[in-house]
Amino acid sequence: MKPLLLVLVYITPEHRELVSRSFELIYAPNDGLGADRSNGAAQIVEHGQRIRVVLTNGVNGLTREEIDSMPNLEIICTLGVGFENVAVDHATRRGIRVANAANTNDDCVADHAMAILLSAIRRVPTLNRLVREGVWRDDIPRPPQVSGRRLGILGLGAIGRKIARRAAGFDLQIAYTNRRRRDDVDYRFFDDVRALAAWSDFLVVAAPGGKETYHLVNAEVLRELGPQGVVVNIARGSVVDTGAVAAALRDGTLFAAALDVYEGEPTPPAPLLELDNALLTPHVGGISPEAIQASVQRFIDNATRHFAGLPLLSPVN
Secondary structure: OOOEEEEOOOOOHHHHHHHHOOOEEEEOOOOOOOOOOHHHHHHHHHHOOOEEEEEEOOOOOEOHHHHHOOOOOOEEEEOOOOOOOEOHHHHHHOOOEEEOOOOOOHHHHHHHHHHHHHHHHHOHHHHHHHHHOOOOHHHOOOOOOOOOOEEEEEOOOHHHHHHHHHHHOOOOEEEEEOOOOOOOOOOEEOOOHHHHHHHOOEEEEOOOOOHHHOOOEOHHHHHHHOOOOEEEEOOOHHHEOHHHHHHHHHHOOOOEEEEOOOOOOOOOOHHHOOOOOEEEOOOOOOOOHHHHHHHHHHHHHHHHHHHOOOOOOOEOO
8 A cells, every 4th residue: 555645845747647656645735834834734634644754845844733743654855955944853753754855956056056146247137138128238337257256155065066166167266154164175165154255256145044044144244245246045035134135236235136035935025126136036946857857756765765664865864
């Protein structure tokens, strides 16, 4: 008999069919933490006694109360790397395994980080609009050069390292800050984000979300980055203070911002919408057909290995 799986996030019909080969599927995607969670809640009330597997993501998460409503739950998996809203400590105390899809979309996120960084510095969206309005190059400010400048990376995990590799192809000087200095890289290390921002021309945020990193990039950090600086966020919206970014872009404290994630998503960040020097994408950095397929397959592999008594490929606890 297949284990009963509750899926709380959107997956395509094709992936539902793939998952159904290994699990009895309840498909009840939620809209996100703090939004409408009624789909999943109704299924937990009706089927909670039988549910043994949950597939969620970092935004939706899984609360203590939801976990306790599923007494036979054995494993929680996230579709993607994030697990910040999963009650991991509580799951661990209950003997429930937690796994993510680490390293399945790193290349996609790193590609997107470089794409929006280059677009923001070279003002690609604005140039595209101006061409369509009949404006020629002699009537616009010259966009800055990328190569040879300084890139700071906040969070040198797997994605941060891949961003650094791509940045090296543009002859960028690279430095980073991290919870601890890494012994496997020779990039310059700063022990706090303000010092890194003061050194950098461009700052890429690749740190995890959560209480420890909330508004780590604030008005002070943006001032250190300076009027020619660009901030990029492909991590979690909570790490960057949206209001501080909007104020810095308006008053010229900051040259540009390129954000794939922002506070309050999926609602667009209203303070940034009218600013030409704010480049926004809808949290698609880790999304490609290849990355999603790899993430779904990682879930299947982790969950089936759990029930076979084998080690998980990407355990969180």
